[in-house]
Amino acid sequence: MAEHIRNCAGGVVFAGDDVFLLKNDKGEWIMPKGVIRDRRNAREVALYRVEAEAGIQAEIIAPVGRTSYDFYSQSRRKEVSNRIQWYLMRAGSRRYRIAFEQGFLDGDYYPFDVAVRLLTHEQDREILRKAREIMTAQESAAAES
Numbered sequence: 728m729a730e731h732i733r734n735c736a737g738g739v740v741f742a743g744d745d746v747f748l749l750k751n752d753k754g755e756w757i758m759p760k761g762v763i764r765d766r767r768n769a770r771e772v773a774l775y776r777v778e779a780e781a782g783i784q785a786e787i788i789a790p791v792g793r794t795s796y797d798f799y800s801q802s803r804r805k806e807v808s809n810r811i812q813w814y815l816m817r818a819g820s821r822r823y824r825i826a827f828e829q830g831f832l833d834g835d836y837y838p839f840d841v842a843v844r845l846l847t848h849e850q851d852r853e854i855l856r857k858a859r860e861i862m863t864a865q866e867s868a869a870a871e872s
Contacts, residue, residue, distance in 0.1 A: 730805040730806050730807070731800070731805055731806070731807045731808070732807075732808045732810060733762050733807060733808070733809050733810070734762070734763045734769070734810050734812075735760050735761060735762050735763060735772070735809050735810065735811040735812070736760065736761070736763055736769035736770070736772040736773040736776070736811065736812045736813075736814070737758055737759055737760025737761070737773055737776060737777075737811050737812075737813050737814070738758060738759050738760070738773045738774070738776065738777040738785060738787075738813070738814050738815075738816040739758055739791055739813055739814065739815050739816060739854060739855055739858040740758070740759065740777055740781070740783055740785050740816045740817075740818050741815070741816065741817055741818065741858075741862060742817075742818040742820070742821045742836050743821075744838065744839055745821075745836035745837055745838055745839070745842075746758075746836065746837055746838075746839060746842040746855060747759070747777075747781055747783060747818070747823060747834065747835070747836050747837075748834060748835070748837055748842055748845055748846065749780060749781065749825065749831050749833070749834040750831060750832045750833035750834060751830065751831060751832070752830035752831070752832065754832070755847040755848070756845040756846050756847050757846070757847065757848075757851065758813075758846075758851060758854075758855070759776045759777045759779075759780040759781050759783075760773070760776055760811055760813075761775070761776035761779070761780070762809075769812040769814075770787055770814065773787065773812070773813075773814045773816070774787065774816075777816060779826060779829075780825075780826045780829060780831065781823045781824065781825065781826070781834060782822070782823050782824025782825070782826070783818050783822070783823050784818070784819050784820075785816035785817060785818045785819065786816060786817055786819070787814045787815070787816055788814075788815040788816060788817055788861070788862065788865065789814070789815045789861050789865070790812065790813070790814055790815075791813040791814060791815050791854055791857050791858045791861060792813055792853075792854055792857055793810060793811060793812050793813065794810075794811050794813065794848075794850040794851065794853075794854060795808060795809060795810045795811065795850075796808070796809055796848070796850070797809075813854045813858070815858040815861050815862060821836060823835070823836070839855075839859055842855060843855060843856070
């Protein structure tokens with residue numbers, strides 16, 4: 728069990744049917760996320776990280792779910808557990824700006840099938856699939872009304 732728990736929040740960002748992904752400094756394909764600090768809530772942090780890491784202004788559509796993973800922190804010299812609350816988001820446009828200064832190596836909008844293959848971690852792939860299901864269900868409900 729991890730000695731330190733970090734609560735985080737992130738966004739599964741769609742523009743049309745495409746999903747935004749980032750490549751981090753370890754070469755992993757991920758979705759924007761960050762640690763919840765300064766008495767912010769998860770929704771605020773998710774929106775903030777999407778803008779800070781990708782330059783995307785988005786709106787939250789719905790919560791998607793949670794993931795978690797443990798890793799050894801060299802700086803803390805102990806096990807850390809990241810617990811992430813994910814939100815389905817819709818981008819206002821397809822514009823983005825990768826925060827290379829934060830160590831990101833690449834990023835772009837990708838078709839859903841490509842994004843699922845690119846994502847490094849299975850938990851992220853599951854969150855992406857769930858986000859798409861939520862979005863599809865909401866679009867179907869809107870079309871029926």
